[in-house]
Amino acid sequence: MRKFDDSLPLRLLKAREAAMGFFRPLLQEIPLTEQQWRVIRALNEFEELESKQLAELCCILSPSLTGIINRLEQLGYIKRRKSTEDQRRTLISLTDKAKKMFASMSPRLEARYQEMTERFSHEDMKALEELLIKFCDVKP
Amino acid sequence: MRKFDDSLPLRLLKAREAAMGFFRPLLQEIPLTEQQWRVIRALNEFEELESKQLAELCCILSPSLTGIINRLEQLGYIKRRKSTEDQRRTLISLTDKAKKMFASMSPRLEARYQEMTERFSHEDMKALEELLIKFCDVKP
DNA sequence: AGACATTCCTTAACACATTAATAAAATAGC
DNA sequence: GCTATTTTATTAATGTGTTAAGGAATGTCT
Numbered sequence: 455m456r457k458f459d460d461s462l463p464l465r466l467l468k469a470r471e472a473a474m475g476f477f478r479p480l481l482q483e484i485p486l487t488e489q490q491w492r493v494i495r496a497l498n499e500f501e502e503l504e505s506k507q508l509a510e511l512c513c514i515l516s517p518s519l520t521g522i523i524n525r526l527e528q529l530g531y532i533k534r535r536k537s538t539e540d541q542r543r544t545l546i547s548l549t550d551k552a553k554k555m556f557a558s559m560s561p562r563l564e565a566r567y568q569e570m571t572e573r574f575s576h577e578d579m580k581a582l583e584e585l586l587i588k589f590c591d592v593k594p
Numbered sequence: 595m596r597k598f599d600d601s602l603p604l605r606l607l608k609a610r611e612a613a614m615g616f617f618r619p620l621l622q623e624i625p626l627t628e629q630q631w632r633v634i635r636a637l638n639e640f641e642e643l644e645s646k647q648l649a650e651l652c653c654i655l656s657p658s659l660t661g662i663i664n665r666l667e668q669l670g671y672i673k674r675r676k677s678t679e680d681q682r683r684t685l686i687s688l689t690d691k692a693k694k695m696f697a698s699m700s701p702r703l704e705a706r707y708q709e710m711t712e713r714f715s716h717e718d719m720k721a722l723e724e725l726l727i728k729f730c731d732v733k734p
Numbered sequence: 735a736g737a738c739a740t741t742c743c744t745t746a747a748c749a750c751a752t753t754a755a756t757a758a759a760a761t762a763g764c
Numbered sequence: 765g766c767t768a769t770t771t772t773a774t775t776a777a778t779g780t781g782t783t784a785a786g787g788a789a790t791g792t793c794t
Contacts, residue, residue: 460723463613465727468653468726479734513611517775520774567602582722593615594619627752658781660743682788736793741789742787745787750780752778754776755776758774759770761768761771764767
């Protein structure tokens with residue numbers, strides 16, 4: 455039987471922990487959680503998104519996202535508005551405060567990302583990314 | 595700037611979700627959470643472990659582990675005892691009930707693991723595992 | 735021996751993950 | 765046009781992740 459340490463889910467978890475070790479300290483300065491930053495990062499790229507799209511993009515389940523959105527709104531980082539043609543949908547976007555914060559933080563985080571890539575190896579990073587993308591298509 | 599979807603932490607998260615898609619349905623039958631199974635799996639291999647070792651192995655922080663241990667004890671799956679030479683340490687092991695449950699579940703989970711590996715590709719799986727192991731050594 | 739720091743585990747407080755259930759809006763079918 | 769179903773977002777309940785702080789046992793130092 456496969457040994458404990460050989461399980462892929464555990465390896466993915468540990469790798470993720472290793473990666474977050476590069477970014478967590480910076481996010482704590484703001485302070486923002488990892489999930490909050492993921493939401494802000496997505497909104498920075500797509501301008502305005504429905505709650506459902508945001509959940510899909512960020513890989514966060516709707517009930518969790520509800521709470522994250524509430525807290526980010528409380529902090530003044532995002533705005534919500536109701537879709538006019540479908541009253542069920544909530545459209546979410548960044549405030550100016552969030553855009554400024556993002557602009558000042560993202561270069562530092564990007565630098566960390568570069569550092570991480572270099573300490574690993576550019577080639578291995580590329581190979582790892584491709585394998586991960588391919589693996590995500592594997593479904594039961 | 596790097597696009598949202600290109601972030602390694604997010605890719606690792608999604609890959610982990612894809613992997614867990616194979617195992618979650620089986621664990622829910624028992625029912626056990628993913629973390630509870632990880633703890634049981636570790637204890638099955640190492641017989642008896644200190645809380646700290648268990649946390650390290652399972653990649654679970656001590657405060658989380660305290661709760662997991664309490665619930666597993668409630669469910670009758672694990673036993674705790676105090677170390678005689680160091681009263682601070684708690685030693686944890688599986689009950690017979692847990693060992694039986696593990697024996698009946700692990701073949702089914704192992705079969706799923708095989709299925710996952712085959713749908714991906716044995717070679718890619720091996721390559722992915724090696725890259726993940728290497729990546730875990732990369733530290734800020 | 736007695737103050738001191740260290741180590742292990744736990745509790746506390748908050749944020750998020752997961753599943754099930756619910757309320758409201760929109761759609762499908764008749 | 766009206767019910768039945770589906771879709772979207774939320775709440776509820778429980779379990780875990782994360783950081784900080786706490787208490788008890790051990791180790792250190794003089």
